[in-house]
Amino acid sequence: MVTVLFFAALRESLGTSRERVAIAGPGTTVAALVESLRQREGAWSEAFAPGKNWRVAVNQRMASLATPLQAGDEVAFFPPVTGG
């Protein structure tokens, strides 16, 4: 299992800020997690549709689709940042 966090507009459109998600065994990546989220109904498939502009962090470091995942990781999805 990994903890998945959602922020800002993504959190709002998905209606959740945090959940636990089961991941496949060793060697699984962010890409596989995104694919499993995309398989869900409604807002999920739309939010993670190809070409959507979101960012991902793993254990609070910026990551990419190729970043490997391990049980216990914290994975966060969010829109491009707009602070300052």
Next chain:
Amino acid sequence: MPTVRVQEADFDTGRELDRLTAGRTDVGAVASFTGLVRASNDGSDVSAMTLEHYPGMTERALEDICRAAHARWDLLDTLVIHRVGALRPGERIVLVGVSSAHRGEAFAACEFIMDYLKTRAPFWKREETPRGARWVEARESDEQAAKGWE
């Protein structure tokens, strides 16, 4: 050592910048940037703003940005304070302060820290406008400004 704070409360700009020079005589320059909430953005009136962040990662990202500035220039100290929560037009959002022996390093590092903060630190702005609330879109010009330092 960089000082990084993310907080709901306002801050006293003068007092915060004084910390960069208190008790030392090697500082020749302090450069700072203060960001404020504007009452209009992208053609709409803005009556209020809410700033969201990613507790933990945001502070770490700001520290990393300050450390990158220290690695790049000969700096004496750096400071970043960023507010979150509900803010109104005219209120302070962010303060960046940089101290160094000479002004060139302080000016450059202050701009560098802001350019990276705008594009790398996880904060998100939501504006209240007459047509309802909207999430602020990231600007390509901010991304270009950050890339300019690479």
